Amino acid sequence: EVQLLESGGGLVQPGGSLRLSCAASGFTFSSYAMNWVRQAPGKGLEWVSAFSGNSGRTYYADSVRGRFTISRDNSKNMLYLQMNSLRTDDTAVYYCATDQLGVFDYWGQGTLVTVSS
């Protein structure tokens, strides 16, 4: 059974940093591209970042490029999102999701990031 478990969310002040983690199990993690998708309170889904399964390429939404860094540790089946220079509009539930040729077929339960002073 595929399981994705996010952690690391919390309350942070504007300009601060946070590192999210996603623990994966139940599938061959190294073979999958992985993504972060976020959802601001009461709003829709916004793709944030992706890490390819094989090529090592990374992709970012314009809204986070230069501030967020996605990484993965295939030996530990872990996906990460380092978030720096956080802004109030980064407040959201952050989901990690598996990526089958661009389709997000499995999702974690999400972790809430609140950026507020």
Place this chain on the structure above:
Amino acid sequence: DIQMTQSPSTLSASVGDRVTISCRASQSISAWLAWYQQKPGKAPKLLINKASSLQTGVPSRFSGSGSGTEFTLTISSLQPDDFATYYCQHYYSYPGSFGQGTKLEIK
């Protein structure tokens, strides 16, 4: 970037109704379209990919159609469990953006 527009934003319907949700892409995306269902406080769930291919375990009352720029999600006979928010998403290119969502409410 490709923009996805869903309509309507909110849809009120009754159990047993047939409902259709539309999704339009700003340029042709062939059939590279997925539909997701999200219930309050839960993660989205993949229902359909490649515009019309139902995921394993998804009830057959759900169907998808379309290609190019116009797509639809149809629920043939609404069940109480279907009241949720639905999102389309293209994956023709990176980034694969989402529509703004359609909230399906009980009338």
